[in-house]
Amino acid sequence: MAGFDKASRVFIAGHRGLVGSAIHRALIAAGHRNIITRTRAELDLCDGAAVDEFFTAEKPEYVFLAAAKVGGIQANNTQPAAFIHDNLAIQINVIDAAWRHDAEKLLFLGSSCIYPKLAPQPIREEYLLTGELEPTNEAYAIAKIAGLKMCEAYRRQHGFNAIAVMPTNIYGPGDNFDLETGHVLPALIRKAHEAKVSGAAEMAVWGTGNPRREFLHVDDLADATLFCMSRYDDSIALNVGVGDDVTIRELVETVCDVVGFQGALAFDTSKPDGTPRKWLDVGRLAALGWRAKIGLRDGIASTYEWYLEQGGALAAE
Numbered sequence: 001m002a003g004f005d006k007a008s009r010v011f012i013a014g015h016r017g018l019v020g021s022a023i024h025r026a027l028i029a030a031g032h033r034n035i036i037t038r039t040r041a042e043l044d045l046c047d048g049a050a051v052d053e054f055f056t057a058e059k060p061e062y063v064f065l066a067a068a069k070v071g072g073i074q075a076n077n078t079q080p081a082a083f084i085h086d087n088l089a090i091q092i093n094v095i096d097a098a099w100r101h102d103a104e105k106l107l108f109l110g111s112s113c114i115y116p117k118l119a120p121q122p123i124r125e126e127y128l129l130t131g132e133l134e135p136t137n138e139a140y141a142i143a144k145i146a147g148l149k150m151c152e153a154y155r156r157q158h159g160f161n162a163i164a165v166m167p168t169n170i171y172g173p174g175d176n177f178d179l180e181t182g183h184v185l186p187a188l189i190r191k192a193h194e195a196k197v198s199g200a201a202e203m204a205v206w207g208t209g210n211p212r213r214e215f216l217h218v219d220d221l222a223d224a225t226l227f228c229m230s231r232y233d234d235s236i237a238l239n240v241g242v243g244d245d246v247t248i249r250e251l252v253e254t255v256c257d258v259v260g261f262q263g264a265l266a267f268d269t270s271k272p273d274g275t276p277r278k279w280l281d282v283g284r285l286a287a288l289g290w291r292a293k294i295g296l297r298d299g300i301a302s303t304y305e306w307y308l309e310q311g312g313a314l315a316a317e
Contacts, residue, residue: 003104004062004230011036011060013045013094014067018174019109019167022222023064030226036060046089048097055101063098063106064225065091065147073136073274075181080139087143095150099160107229108151108164110237112280113141115166122281125166125236134275148237155235164237165228168280172218172299173306185215188252189304192259193312202264203256206271209249214241214279217299220292227290241280242292248273251296258300 010027014020015037027035036058043054045067069086076083091108098106115123116131128148133141151162175186182190188205195203224240232238246254252265282291294302 006031006033008032008104009034009036009059009061010064011058011062012064012066013090014065016040017066017068017070018170018172018176018218019221020064020066021174022172022218023066023225026219026222026226045093046086048089048093051093051097052100055097055103059101060098061104062229063094063103064229065094065106065108067094068109068144070140072176072181072183072187076137076140083137084139084143087140088146091143091147091150095147095154095162099154099158099162105161105163105229105233106151107225108147108162109225110144110148110164110166111141112166112168112239112241112278113137114145114148115278117275121277122279123239124281125239125284128237151237152235161233163228163232163234165225165240166237166280167221167224168214168216168239168241168278170216170218170221172303174218175303177307184213184248185251185255185300186303186307188255189259189300189307192252192256192261193304193307195263196259196261197312200261200263202266203261204266204268205248205252206268207248207273208269209247209252209265209267211248211273211275212245212277212279213248213251214245215251215296215299216240216242216292217294217302220294223293224285224290227288228285231288236284238285239280239282240285241282242296243280243282243286245277245279246296254297255300258297258304 012020015024067090117134119127148164151164154160154162171185176182177186177190179187
């Protein structure tokens with residue numbers, strides 16, 4: 001895709017989100033000059049007529065579809081209708097409009113939660129639809145699977161160059177640090193920070209600490225999306241990860257070391273652990289020449305620095 005260059009008209013759907021903002025930073029750093037963005041107030045991606053009007057007026061050549069309704073376990077579990085409705089609507093509107101208005105290429109951001117709850121480890125791309133999903137985020141996962149399959153269908157029927165990437169757990173600047181709705185890593189950063197500031201003797205952690213998880217810095221993900229937009233052109237959705245994982249206990253210990261909390265850790269084994277392991281096989285993307293560069297400790301440190309710059313706990317308000 002030699003046409004994807006610094007003069008290309010590039011639309012980032014969801015440019016204010018964790019992933020979209022990182023893609024925006026990466027495009028600017030790479031020298032792209034024609035980046036098109038809209039806030040949610042300016043363009044409701046769930047409104048098909050509005051999306052069509054936008055594509056008619058702007059004619060983007062390349063589209064990064066990073067917009068999505070996202071949240072942690074509690075939000076997914078209590079708002080399944082909103083998660084499936086909004087994500088399906090966004091995907092249907094943007095993918096279809098991009099094709100009808102002759103965009104050169106679209107990159108769809110999926111999620112590793114599309115894979116079966118008990119998939120063999122590491123998880124290969126072909127394990128999709130081979131088992132039951134994690135029940136707590138099934139609605140979100142089904143919407144993301146539909147987006148991936150929509151890209152495949154539009155490629156097969158219309159020849160539309162739509163690709164998809166499936167990232168592992170993402171974290172980094174711009175994350176959601178809310179203790180109720182945020183994901184595990186930013187929530188742990190906030191808990192450790194507040195425990196340090198309050199002088200707490202110990203910090204409570206849900207579960208046994210034994211499950212293993214993989215964490216990818218959002219700037220690495222952004223770099224991977226630009227790499228794929230430039231160099232990848234196939235129907236197979238690519239896993240994006242670091243190729244390694246850690247236990248939750250190791251993660252908590254690293255967070256506490258970075259933050260400077262020196263108290264005890266109290267693992268509440270009455271709380272659920274969730275899936276024992278979720279680790280992506282990134283062999284396909286590695287064979288194309290891309291690998292993650294940001295180590296976990298360095299990534300946590302930069303994320304904590306950003307959190308402090310936003311005012312600590314005020315960042316989650």
